[in-house]
Amino acid sequence: MTEKKIRVLVAKPGLDGHDRGAKVVARALRDAGMEVIYTGLRQTPEMIAEAALQEDVDVVGLSILSGAHMALAPRILELLKANGQENVKVFIGGIIPDDDMPKLKEIGITGIYGPGASTDDIIRDIREAVTS
Amino acid sequence: MSEAVLQTQPILQGNRLALSRLLTQVENDTAEGRSALAELFPHTGRAHLIGVTGAPGTGKSSLVNQLTLHYRKEQKSKVAIIAVDPSSPFTGGAVLGDRVRMRDLSGDDGVFIRSMASRGSVGGLAQKTAAFVQVFDAAGYDIIIIETVGAGQSEVDIARLAHTTLVVEAPGLGDDIQAIKAGILEIADVLVINKADRPGVENTERALRSTLELAHPTRRVIHHHGRMMTLEPPPAETALWIPPILKTIATERTGIPELAEAIARHKSHLYQSGDWSARDRARLRSELDAVLQEALMNRFLNGSHREAYEQALEKVIRREWSPYEAVRGLLNGG
Ligand code: B12
Ligand SMILES: Nc1nc2c(ncn2[C@@H]2O[C@H](COP(=O)(O)OP(=O)(O)O)[C@@H](O)[C@H]2O)c(=O)[nH]1
Ligand SMILES: [Mg+2]
Numbered sequence: 001m002t003e004k005k006i007r008v009l010v011a012k013p014g015l016d017g018h019d020r021g022a023k024v025v026a027r028a029l030r031d032a033g034m035e036v037i038y039t040g041l042r043q044t045p046e047m048i049a050e051a052a053l054q055e056d057v058d059v060v061g062l063s064i065l066s067g068a069h070m071a072l073a074p075r076i077l078e079l080l081k082a083n084g085q086e087n088v089k090v091f092i093g094g095i096i097p098d099d100d101m102p103k104l105k106e107i108g109i110t111g112i113y114g115p116g117a118s119t120d121d122i123i124r125d126i127r128e129a130v131t132s
Numbered sequence: 133m134s135e136a137v138l139q140t141q142p143i144l145q146g147n148r149l150a151l152s153r154l155l156t157q158v159e160n161d162t163a164e165g166r167s168a169l170a171e172l173f174p175h176t177g178r179a180h181l182i183g184v185t186g187a188p189g190t191g192k193s194s195l196v197n198q199l200t201l202h203y204r205k206e207q208k209s210k211v212a213i214i215a216v217d218p219s220s221p222f223t224g225g226a227v228l229g230d231r232v233r234m235r236d237l238s239g240d241d242g243v244f245i246r247s248m249a250s251r252g253s254v255g256g257l258a259q260k261t262a263a264f265v266q267v268f269d270a271a272g273y274d275i276i277i278i279e280t281v282g283a284g285q286s287e288v289d290i291a292r293l294a295h296t297t298l299v300v301e302a303p304g305l306g307d308d309i310q311a312i313k314a315g316i317l318e319i320a321d322v323l324v325i326n327k328a329d330r331p332g333v334e335n336t337e338r339a340l341r342s343t344l345e346l347a348h349p350t351r352r353v354i355h356h357h358g359r360m361m362t363l364e365p366p367p368a369e370t371a372l373w374i375p376p377i378l379k380t381i382a383t384e385r386t387g388i389p390e391l392a393e394a395i396a397r398h399k400s401h402l403y404q405s406g407d408w409s410a411r412d413r414a415r416l417r418s419e420l421d422a423v424l425q426e427a428l429m430n431r432f433l434n435g436s437h438r439e440a441y442e443q444a445l446e447k448v449i450r451r452e453w454s455p456y457e458a459v460r461g462l463l464n465g466g
Contacts, residue, residue: 004250005224027384039231039235040231040235054245055152083149
């Protein structure tokens, strides 16, 4: 039997064009042996939930540097749940003010990362969340 | 992991989450995946399988996006897309990016896109791509488009799997003789020159045509010693299919209806010539062979006959048995 691969969707929701971080993270996860599905820019929450469903991913990673995370994240969680994918772990990276972090954790975001976050930490946290 | 048997009924009824989860089980070759595949198998054999191959960057994903839009609009066919990208040979990880070019297809329940990492398999497909095709076929997808890795050299697997294989070229991608090898043309049912907005289309077309002439001799009129001569092609048993050459601009939707038409013509040709069932037979045979090979190897390498295998290997190393004698001994031994 083949070993189960961790599958991660890396998406850029909203109109935010900052894609360096998403690409850095995608490559780091690949180098850690994960299969990363990269959706590209300007994804609506609906597109992200649909891709997560079709790809049967373990993790959805959102990269948001535009400040729109408080609108986008809850909507994406809601759609994942509506599709029967409430077990999918959602991670967010980008520009997230400290004040918003507890609120995001509360609605069910598993991990939050800002500028300069170590990709080793991200990899470790994803592995931990998926195998727990 | 749960021991529960996967229900195939929801998949036959169009439940997308069940379908997606089964694909994962199949990809990981679990017992549940295998038994579900067996249950679904009688429901397969209806879909038109279209392969899309060609070097990276020629526009395969963009073309798949456009073709699918066309099929959804003109025929209302349900379309499944399997997009294969390479796994890193060092880490086993992969970045699968074909969806980036297929954003127009989101929000349509008649389309299902699944990305697949090659997971160490060579030949442009993943080991489980054929099994994915069976799942989509049983789930009622009329058209299944398979985009290969497109590494270039050994893309023959797709021709074995698909009914209709598109080979995509683009101007300026080293298209002089090197890239347009007879090998890749032999697998082409339809040739596409994408990026026809780019300079050098004529060169690409000329190179394709001359290679094509070598592979598929046709009736030609030539000048010979000042006289017109007609060369007849060798007589053929059935009507020959000569791969047409189509020019497209995937980013501007140019040439897409014509491409869809060429694919439809190839499909009717397959039916009329009897090649449809011949290809079906060849494909299922190669799938059966692959499974048989794997099962036999597993029996001796991981299974009940492991010890007999090790003993036979020792005898071969001591030069007591040749490899042929060893295999005869192993197979006769059970
Ligand atoms: C480079 C940059 C740009 C480049 C972007 C190039 C590109 N293609 O990405 C350019 C010049 C185009 C640009 C434009 C703009 N920018 Co700018 N930009 C930056 C800058 C300086 C660095 C961002 C970056 O690339 N960092 C490097 C990467 C590797 O880091 P990262 O993205 O943070 O990713 C790390 C973590 O966040 C995390 N992570 C990120 N994504 C993910 C995803 C997952 C799943 C996980 C687990 C982790 C994770 O891990 C990564 C590794 O550590 C930031 C300031 C800053 N210090 O962050 C401003 C910044 C993001 N930009 C900003 C702004 C306002 C803009 C503009 C609106 C400016 C304007 N008025 O035109 C435009 C908008 C562009 C657009 N279309 O959206 C603001 C955003 C303010 C806010 N959100 O409140 C910032 C914060 C600057 C500031 N202090 O004002 N920008
Ligand atoms: N100029 C031009 N660019 C195209 C055309 N088709 C695709 N592209 C671009 O070529 C790049 C590679 O396309 P993609 O579909 O990902 O190619 P693939 O690697 O073969 O799947 C992308 O930047 C596309 O936007 C075309 O007809 N003309
Ligand atoms: Mg592609």
